[in-house]
Amino acid sequence: MNGDSNPSINASDVERYSRQLLIPQFGPSGQQKLEKSRVLVVGLGGLGCPAALYLAGAGVGTIGLVDRPNDVVEKSNLHRQLAHSEARIGTNKVASAAIAIQMLNSNVAIEKHESFEPKNAVQLASSYNLVLDCTDNVASRYLVSDACAVTKTPLLSGSAIGTDGQLTFYCKTADSPCYRCIFPKPPPSSCVGSCDSAGVLGPVPGVIGTLQALEAIKFLSCMNLTEDLDRRMLLFDGSTCTFRTVKIRSRVNGCDMCGESSQLEIPAFDYEGFARGGKSIDKKALDVPSHCRITPEEFAEIRRSGSSYKLIDVRPSQEFDMCHLDEAESWPLKSMEQSAGMDRIAEGTGRLIIVCRRGNASQTALRHFLDAGRTNVCDVIGGLQAWHQVIDNNFPLY
Amino acid sequence: MTNKTLSRFVTFAQSSYNSCAGELIIPRMTEQELISIRVVFFAKARELAAVSSITLPIPSCTTPHAALNNSVLPRFPALKPLIDHIILAVNQSYVSEPTRYLQEGDELALIPPISGG
Ligand SMILES: [Zn+2]
Numbered sequence: 222m223n224g225d226s227n228p229s230i231n232a233s234d235v236e237r238y239s240r241q242l243l244i245p246q247f248g249p250s251g252q253q254k255l256e257k258s259r260v261l262v263v264g265l266g267g268l269g270c271p272a273a274l275y276l277a278g279a280g281v282g283t284i285g286l287v288d289r290p291n292d293v294v295e296k297s298n299l300h301r302q303l304a305h306s307e308a309r310i311g312t313n314k315v316a317s318a319a320i321a322i323q324m325l326n327s328n329v330a331i332e333k334h335e336s337f338e339p340k341n342a343v344q345l346a347s348s349y350n351l352v353l354d355c356t357d358n359v360a361s362r363y364l365v366s367d368a369c370a371v372t373k374t375p376l377l378s379g380s381a382i383g384t385d386g387q388l389t390f391y392c393k394t395a396d397s398p399c400y401r402c403i404f405p406k407p408p409p410s411s412c413v414g415s416c417d418s419a420g421v422l423g424p425v426p427g428v429i430g431t432l433q434a435l436e437a438i439k440f441l442s443c444m445n446l447t448e449d450l451d452r453r454m455l456l457f458d459g460s461t462c463t464f465r466t467v468k469i470r471s472r473v474n475g476c477d478m479c480g481e482s483s484q485l486e487i488p489a490f491d492y493e494g495f496a497r498g499g500k501s502i503d504k505k506a507l508d509v510p511s512h513c514r515i516t517p518e519e520f521a522e523i524r525r526s527g528s529s530y531k532l533i534d535v536r537p538s539q540e541f542d543m544c545h546l547d548e549a550e551s552w553p554l555k556s557m558e559q560s561a562g563m564d565r566i567a568e569g570t571g572r573l574i575i576v577c578r579r580g581n582a583s584q585t586a587l588r589h590f591l592d593a594g595r596t597n598v599c600d601v602i603g604g605l606q607a608w609h610q611v612i613d614n615n616f617p618l619y
Numbered sequence: 620m621t622n623k624t625l626s627r628f629v630t631f632a633q634s635s636y637n638s639c640a641g642e643l644i645i646p647r648m649t650e651q652e653l654i655s656i657r658v659v660f661f662a663k664a665r666e667l668a669a670v671s672s673i674t675l676p677i678p679s680c681t682t683p684h685a686a687l688n689n690s691v692l693p694r695f696p697a698l699k700p701l702i703d704h705i706i707l708a709v710n711q712s713y714v715s716e717p718t719r720y721l722q723e724g725d726e727l728a729l730i731p732p733i734s735g736g
Binding site: 264266267268269354355356357358359362379380381382383385386387403404406407408409411412413414415416419421426454456458461465466467468469470 | 661662663665666667671700701703704706708711712713715728730731732733734735736
């Protein structure tokens with residue numbers, strides 16, 4: 222650094238961090254600030270894995286890790302959650318990510334937390350300089366933002382699904398918006414896919430999580446760059462490989478959380494219920510009589526007995542193409558619900574068994590059949606996921 | 620500013636003043652000229668509209684919110700459940716209140732939240 226030697230960076234660290242120390246706006250002072258920084262990564266999935274690894278690589282002093290207590294590494298995570306590994310399938314994600322971070326940079330102090338919930342969110346957020354929202358669901362996004370708004374902790378919020386990603390800063394300054402300022406009402410669940418249901422190409426959260434780490438490093442090291450993502454949202458369209466930013470609004474005075482007359486009590490707020498608020502699933506549609514539902518064991522027995530039935534698989538066709546039971550006929554719920562499909566429903570009298578991925582869509586389909594006056598029709602509780610778990614673990618789980 | 624660009628500016632200002640009467644009022648739908656705007660759909664909005672962007676003729680003197688409700692939505696009814704939950708941006712800037720009219724060539728972006736990770 223222009224011939225200066227900085228006594229507080231030891232020789233080994235100069236070597237380790239040399240390539241970033243060479244960046245003029247970063248330099249040794251940036252490195253020292255990083256080493257004194259405390260960052261909380263909420264969610265160790267497709268966003269949290271690259272974000273946490275890059276923060277660790279750069280030498281952030283303390284990294285807090287938290288995810289759902291029961292969230293363990295699954296085989297279907299490995300295409301995008303690269304901090305985990307085949308050997309750690311079944312391991313808690315926080316524990317697995319901690320191992321990866323430790324292997325990359327043993328200088329980093331890791332703080333493992335069991336959960337991020339309304340009762341501990343505020344206390345957790347307040348003990349960090351910066352929070353990274355790497356969660357995968359609507360309820361958690363409101364909770365993370367609320368905790369950051371009330372503790373005035375800057376929040377870098379990333380999200381990704383399919384081939385799309387978004388990244389912005391919330392709660393960075395007194396004028397910055399929180400998540401509720403921008404999205405006061407959660408969208409209906411039919412409009413919010415999850416990576417589990419809608420799919421995601423691995424590098425898409427990889428891009429966003431990596432940029433989250435970049436923005437975090439610039440912020441924590443106090444690099445004096447003229448523009449950041451405060452009141453700007455980055456939009457990434459991976460299908461055309463296009464980045465755009467839009468200016469977003471400042472803090473809203475009447476915001477339910479960060480507004481002047483906010484009375485929102487985080488520990489008492491029902492986040493799950495709030496996130497479900499716009500839920501578009503028709504309650505009546507799921508209200509099917511219990512005698513019309515069979516367990517995977519009962520279905521296995523029917524299959525073994527050789528009695529005649531028709532198995533209708535109501536998942537989308539690409540999921541049917543991924544895997545299906547041999548005798549199944551594909552009839553996606555979506556096409557069933559079109560008028561031509563509704564006409565077909567009333568046809569025939571033989572025994573029908575309906576199956577889907579998890580036993581939800583099959584109930585909706587079952588309701589359509591019952592409403593059309595069909596009898597002798599049932600659905601499989603828990604769907605093909607339960608089939609994998611109780612009957613045939615060779616049947617793919619996805 | 621040269622005289623030429625100044626005079627062009629004045630002409631433009633006058634024409635938009637004349638056609639919109641300067642005030643934010645609901646324009647009469649008769650004797651309206653059309654302008655064309657670019658509508659850009661992101662994430663779930665792109666999926667529901669089944670298109671990433673279109674050029675759409677709208678009446679002049681239309682606010683972004685009115686364009687959304689009166690021109691975009693009738694053409695893409697599938698967007699209905701999403702419409703109260705999006706960021707609406709004109710030329711890459713968030714618009715919260717209908718305080719301006721769209722101009723010829725403006726870009727109206729519909730940006731729904733993404734929650735996955
Ligand atoms: Zn707010």
